[in-house]
Amino acid sequence: MTAIQTSGLARRFGDVVAVESLDLHVRDGEAYGFLGPNGAGKSTTINMLLGFTPPSSGSGTVLGYDIEDESLAIRQSIGVLPEDFGMYERLTARKHVQFAIDTKGATDDPDDLLSRVGLSDAADRKAGGFSTGMKQRVALAMALVGEPELLILDEPSSGIDPNGAREMRAIIQEELDRGATVFFSSHIMEQVEAICDRVGIMSGGRLVAEDSIDALKDQFDDESRLILTVDAVPDGIVSRLEPVDGVLDVRVDGTDIVTSVSNSRSKAVVINAVEDAGGVIADITAEDHSLDDLFAAFTTGDGATRGDARASRAEAALEEVDA
Numbered sequence: 584m585t586a587i588q589t590s591g592l593a594r595r596f597g598d599v600v601a602v603e604s605l606d607l608h609v610r611d612g613e614a615y616g617f618l619g620p621n622g623a624g625k626s627t628t629i630n631m632l633l634g635f636t637p638p639s640s641g642s643g644t645v646l647g648y649d650i651e652d653e654s655l656a657i658r659q660s661i662g663v664l665p666e667d668f669g670m671y672e673r674l675t676a677r678k679h680v681q682f683a684i685d686t687k688g689a690t691d692d693p694d695d696l697l698s699r700v701g702l703s704d705a706a707d708r709k710a711g712g713f714s715t716g717m718k719q720r721v722a723l724a725m726a727l728v729g730e731p732e733l734l735i736l737d738e739p740s741s742g743i744d745p746n747g748a749r750e751m752r753a754i755i756q757e758e759l760d761r762g763a764t765v766f767f768s769s770h771i772m773e774q775v776e777a778i779c780d781r782v783g784i785m786s787g788g789r790l791v792a793e794d795s796i797d798a799l800k801d802q803f804d805d806e807s808r809l810i811l812t813v814d815a816v817p818d819g820i821v822s823r824l825e826p827v828d829g830v831l832d833v834r835v836d837g838t839d840i841v842t843s844v845s846n847s848r849s850k851a852v853v854i855n856a857v858e859d860a861g862g863v864i865a866d867i868t869a870e871d872h873s874l875d876d877l878f879a880a881f882t883t884g885d886g887a888t889r890g891d892a893r894a895s896r897a898e899a900a901l902e903e904v905d906a
């Protein structure tokens with residue numbers, strides 16, 4: 584069975600198209616990273632999957648249940664860590680978890696769950712005094728109630744310190760090991776890279792890529808990144824380099840001119856162009872692409888055509904897969 588499937592799913596808020604013709608396929612037992620910049624439509628998608636926001640058009644199923652007609656069954660069967668989790672200030676951490684257990688008719692021991700998320704010491708404290716990270720841990724404990732087949736986690740690591748993020752990763756891995764499907768949105772690329780089998784990248788309400796991280800990276804195999812550190816960045820260097828044949832992207836980061844080039848011939852042209860523009864090159868670095876680059880490539884529209892070009896490349900690649 585497909586854990587999550589949507590077809591032409593869309594949601595508009597007035598003139599704003601939050602999600603547009605979304606076809607999502609999350610397989611049983613996989614860890615699926617749902618990525619995208621702020622405002623890309625991730626939370627709106629998750630809210631549609633949970634039945635909190637009705638779609639403007641399109642359809643979808645979660646664990647085989649229809650997202651519009653069977654949302655109650657969906658919420659009973661899955662574990663959710665929502666984006667904005669409101670807590671009852673006067674209830675203790677344990678009471679929160681017990682509430683989730685009772686609601687689901689589950690038999691978990693709340694103390695076991697609080698121990699898993701590292702909150703044993705705070706079990707009897709009222710949530711009103713909790714830090715953001717502690718609230719997030721309570722929310723995760725509540726999501727884990729009843730060993731759900733599917734966990735939907737919206738930014739699970741937000742507000743969590745690096746140790747907490749590592750523990751969160753370990754918990755997600757444990758859940759995967761017992762056979763659960765994990766669908767989570769995140770801005771933390773290391774976390775996504777460490778956990779995910781596949782990622783879907785949203786941009787402007789559309790799914791611009793959906794594949795394994797390795798497969799997406801393969802699309803960049805013929806490309807490399809060239810970083811020129813200069814004493815002072817020459818005026819207008821971005822618009823000067825962008826038209827150079829083989830240059831896929833240019834941006835300036837402090838005194839670094841960061842370019843993606845499709846062949847080594849272009850590197851020499853870039854270096855010459857920077858020097859011709861009066862740049863004194865202090866250092867040259869060539870780098871492989873990281874997941875951050877990949878994310879930027881699929882989601883940024885700045886630097887003129889690059890984001891669009893990448894998006895169309897991604898679409899072309901996906902069409903090939905579909906064909």
Ligand SMILES: Nc1ncnc2c1ncn2[C@@H]1O[C@H](COP(=O)(O)OP(=O)(O)OP(=O)(O)O)[C@@H](O)[C@H]1O
Pocket residue numbers: 596599600601602619620621622623624625626627628
């Ligand atoms: N209730 C609403 N009313 C009006 N516009 C909305 C509403 N909810 C979302 N939007 C708009 O829809 C778009 C997508 O928002 P959404 O929250 O889904 O993005 P996101 O990818 O989850 O972003 P973030 O990473 O910042 O949480 C944005 O332009 C947002 O302003």
